[in-house]
Amino acid sequence: MMWQTGYAMLVDRRKRGLAVLMVLVILTLAGGAAEAAWPVAEVKGDVWKLVTLQSYNSRLVILSTTLLGAASGLIGVFLLLRKRSLMGDALSHATYPGIGLAFLLMTSLGGEGKWLPGLLLGASVSGVLWVVIVSAIRRTTPLKDDAAMGIVLGVFFGAGAAIMKMVSNLPGADAAGLDGFVYGTAASLVFSDFLLILVVTGVVCGAAILLLKEFALVCFDEAFATSQGWPALRLDLTMLALVTAVTVVGLQAVGLVLIIAFLIIPAAAARFWTHKLHVMLLLSVMIGGFSGWVGSGLSSLLLDFPTGAVIVLVAAAIFIISMMFGLARGILPRAVRHARLRRKVGRQHLLRAIYELLERHQLDAAEPVSNLAIDFESLAVHRSWSSAELQSLLRTARGEDHLEDEVPGRVRLSESGFGEASRVTRNHRLWELYLIRYADIAPSHVDRDADLVEHVLDADIVRQLELELKGRPVRMFVPPSPHLIDQSAG
Amino acid sequence: MKSFVDDREAPADGRPEHPDNIPLSIHDLTVAYGRKPVIWDVELNIPEGKLVGVIGPNGAGKSTLLRACQDLVPKTSGEVQIYGKPYKEQRRMVGYVPQRESVDWDFPVSALDVVAMGTYGTLGWFRRVGKKQKAISLECLERVGISHLADRQISQLSGGQQQRVFLARALAQDARLYFMDEPFAAVDAATEQAIVSLLRGLNADGKTCLVVHHDLASVTQYFDWLVLLNMRVVASGPTDEVFTRENLQKTYGGKLSLLDDVADRLRNVGR
Numbered sequence: 018m019m020w021q022t023g024y025a026m027l028v029d030r031r032k033r034g035l036a037v038l039m040v041l042v043i044l045t046l047a048g049g050a051a052e053a054a055w056p057v058a059e060v061k062g063d064v065w066k067l068v069t070l071q072s073y074n075s076r077l078v079i080l081s082t083t084l085l086g087a088a089s090g091l092i093g094v095f096l097l098l099r100k101r102s103l104m105g106d107a108l109s110h111a112t113y114p115g116i117g118l119a120f121l122l123m124t125s126l127g128g129e130g131k132w133l134p135g136l137l138l139g140a141s142v143s144g145v146l147w148v149v150i151v152s153a154i155r156r157t158t159p160l161k162d163d164a165a166m167g168i169v170l171g172v173f174f175g176a177g178a179a180i181m182k183m184v185s186n187l188p189g190a191d192a193a194g195l196d197g198f199v200y201g202t203a204a205s206l207v208f209s210d211f212l213l214i215l216v217v218t219g220v221v222c223g224a225a226i227l228l229l230k231e232f233a234l235v236c237f238d239e240a241f242a243t244s245q246g247w248p249a250l251r252l253d254l255t256m257l258a259l260v261t262a263v264t265v266v267g268l269q270a271v272g273l274v275l276i277i278a279f280l281i282i283p284a285a286a287a288r289f290w291t292h293k294l295h296v297m298l299l300l301s302v303m304i305g306g307f308s309g310w311v312g313s314g315l316s317s318l319l320l321d322f323p324t325g326a327v328i329v330l331v332a333a334a335i336f337i338i339s340m341m342f343g344l345a346r347g348i349l350p351r352a353v354r355h356a357r358l359r360r361k362v363g364r365q366h367l368l369r370a371i372y373e374l375l376e377r378h379q380l381d382a383a384e385p386v387s388n389l390a391i392d393f394e395s396l397a398v399h400r401s402w403s404s405a406e407l408q409s410l411l412r413t414a415r416g417e418d419h420l421e422d423e424v425p426g427r428v429r430l431s432e433s434g435f436g437e438a439s440r441v442t443r444n445h446r447l448w449e450l451y452l453i454r455y456a457d458i459a460p461s462h463v464d465r466d467a468d469l470v471e472h473v474l475d476a477d478i479v480r481q482l483e484l485e486l487k488g489r490p491v492r493m494f495v496p497p498s499p500h501l502i503d504q505s506a507g
Numbered sequence: 508m509k510s511f512v513d514d515r516e517a518p519a520d521g522r523p524e525h526p527d528n529i530p531l532s533i534h535d536l537t538v539a540y541g542r543k544p545v546i547w548d549v550e551l552n553i554p555e556g557k558l559v560g561v562i563g564p565n566g567a568g569k570s571t572l573l574r575a576c577q578d579l580v581p582k583t584s585g586e587v588q589i590y591g592k593p594y595k596e597q598r599r600m601v602g603y604v605p606q607r608e609s610v611d612w613d614f615p616v617s618a619l620d621v622v623a624m625g626t627y628g629t630l631g632w633f634r635r636v637g638k639k640q641k642a643i644s645l646e647c648l649e650r651v652g653i654s655h656l657a658d659r660q661i662s663q664l665s666g667g668q669q670q671r672v673f674l675a676r677a678l679a680q681d682a683r684l685y686f687m688d689e690p691f692a693a694v695d696a697a698t699e700q701a702i703v704s705l706l707r708g709l710n711a712d713g714k715t716c717l718v719v720h721h722d723l724a725s726v727t728q729y730f731d732w733l734v735l736l737n738m739r740v741v742a743s744g745p746t747d748e749v750f751t752r753e754n755l756q757k758t759y760g761g762k763l764s765l766l767d768d769v770a771d772r773l774r775n776v777g778r
Contacts, residue, residue: 232629
């Protein structure tokens with residue numbers, strides 16, 4: 018029952034804000050309860066410290082992953098809408114050999130091999146090179162996008178693995194920790210790393226917000242954008258550059274295997290909640306940031322868990338919730354809307370069937386229809402309902418106070434039921450007349466077509482129908498049916 | 508004003524004296540995708556203020572012609588002039604209605620947002636859609652008769668309504684020359700009527716519209732100028748002059764002409 022009320026609120030536009038707030042509060046409470054109930058006793062005290070960023074070590078990590086989550090949530094929306102999700106994944110894998118080569122180069126030049134900016138520069142160069150090679154293959158050979166990406170990705174990652182092995186066997190070079198880029202080692206972040214992440218995510222977010230209109234245009238309609246003179250290719254490359262930037266600074270914290278989840282999951286989850294781009298962007302940023310925050314917090318509580326993996330699992334949980342409950346396209350709200358429409362259609366069919374039977378008792382078409390009791394059997398025969406179907410329809414109608422049961426086996430419309438029945442029948446007839454008159458549909462076919470549409474006619478459309486049909490002599494409140502009503506008519 | 512078209516033989520369609528009065532002048536245009544030529548040696552001059560139907564069989568290069576005019580596909584050879592200048596100097600003169608299927612209608616924007624894209628050209632880099640652009644967009648939606656659907660997400664519109672959104676976006680471009688790629692494809696009767704009256708309105712305002720069209724039955728009713736295209740221009744001129752059985756035969760004729768034969772060979776070169 019509580020769920021039903023909750024759902025009614027979710028589906029109702031005006032109450033959505035409140036409902037979302039409630040869901041968020043419930044989720045927070047549930048999260049708090051789960052964390053409080055964690056079996057390890059000493060962990061309990063740490064939770065609050067973590068969440069409020071009181072411990073220095075975890076503060077850096079949590080802030081970094083939150084920033085990363087927010088930035089990748091933002092740019093990920095465009096990646097998703099441009100249908101380039103796979104490209105993002107391949108891009109992150111393609112950074113691998115760059116890391117190894119950069120280490121090799123820096124060591125051989127006598128420098129510190131694990132100097133982070135150098136490694137990340139190597140990763141970027143490698144990623145950009147990958148984009149260039151894939152575009153070249155796509156342009157010069159008949160191979161399609163996915164094949165080109167797959168081939169180059171495999172080669173890059175294979176080369177990366179080989180280089181890493183070579184590097185680790187190098188005498189005198191301490192390559193330990195380089196493999197941390199594969200799965201991410203957020204715990205090793207230091208202040209300078211945090212600064213780098215802060216600057217890069219700031220720049221990426223700034224650029225994405227600045228170019229919001231242009232990115233959206235290219236994502237939606239590239240041909241139109243080009244025809245208006247927008248440089249679609251350069252905008253695309255800018256978009257990829259921003260993705261590369263987020264990927265590269267995210268390597269250390271999340272790892273190159275999982276960064277794609279960071280880019281795509283928040284955006285995909287956000288899409289379930291809204292049909293508006295700016296809301297989607299905001300939600301995606303929030304989901305990304307939230308996953309980064311909670312995920313890294315959780316992973317520092319569970320010391321053996323890799324940060325990237327926990328963050329992605331948190332994001333995945335949000336994704337599943339969004340997929341189920343997302344107001345715009347989630348599975349449950351859609352099912353609820355569907356079930357509701359079905360109930361409404363069933364109820365209207367019942368009311369109209371009763372009304373049509375009442376009309377048969379009319380002696381003169383000009384007389385008003387009088388409300389009599391109808392027996393179940395003729396009702397079932399009229400619409401070819403099985404007795405179970407009829408009983409279920411009657412139950413719904415009773416719930417709405419449309420019926421009065423006086424004599425067993427017979428049913429009579431209540432005051433409100435009668436009003437509703439004549440309204441429903443009237444709309445149905447108006448729509449039928451409209452179809453015959455304007456859509457040129459044969460009278461023998463209108464009933465079926467009218468049946469489908471009448472249930473979604475709102476007051477506005479009914480008024481328009483009335484205006485359209487004004488010229489027609491409709492003397493009665495409910496116009497007579499323009500076709501014969503027989504038992505087989507739907 | 509002298510230009511390259513002037514010292515060539517004047518075609519039958521009677522080209523106006525000044526090329527900058529000609530909305531669209533195409534000279535020797537050839538476009539090929541890879542090895543496959545799509546349009547060949549297209550010579551075309553469209554006079555100002557006409558409703559022009561572009562007709563021809565599937566694969567005749569109708570869409571490609573429209574796209575090539577707007578630099579959306581690379582030209583293998585030839586030249587296109589919009590009011591006497593290359594397209595890239597005349598973008599603001601041109602409005603474009605792409606095929607409805609060319610975009611993903613599941614995009615998270617409203618009808619009004621899409622129409623507002625028509626104002627991006629005048630808006631320029633980084634600037635956001637403001638009150639003025641919204642007002643223009645709403646007015647354009649009104650002109651195609653669906654201003655009440657302004658806030659509707661575009662996937663929740665019917666095919667005809669989506670087509671009207673695209674038309675409204677082109678109106679928001681406030682152009683003098685419109686390229687419309689199959690605006691009548693798979694729309695309901697009401698939308699077809701709305702589009703026709705919109706076209707007439709544009710025509711009355713002196714705008715020129717090039718409309719790719721499929722339904723031969725309505726051609727004479729809708730357009731006062733026709734371009735019959737099948738890889739090359741079969742005929743171009745006032746509808747009552749060029750809409751003849753002979754021209755249609757040439758455009759749609761099932762017989763394998765020498766041209767098709769050569770085209771076939773060209774496609775197979777190097778295979």
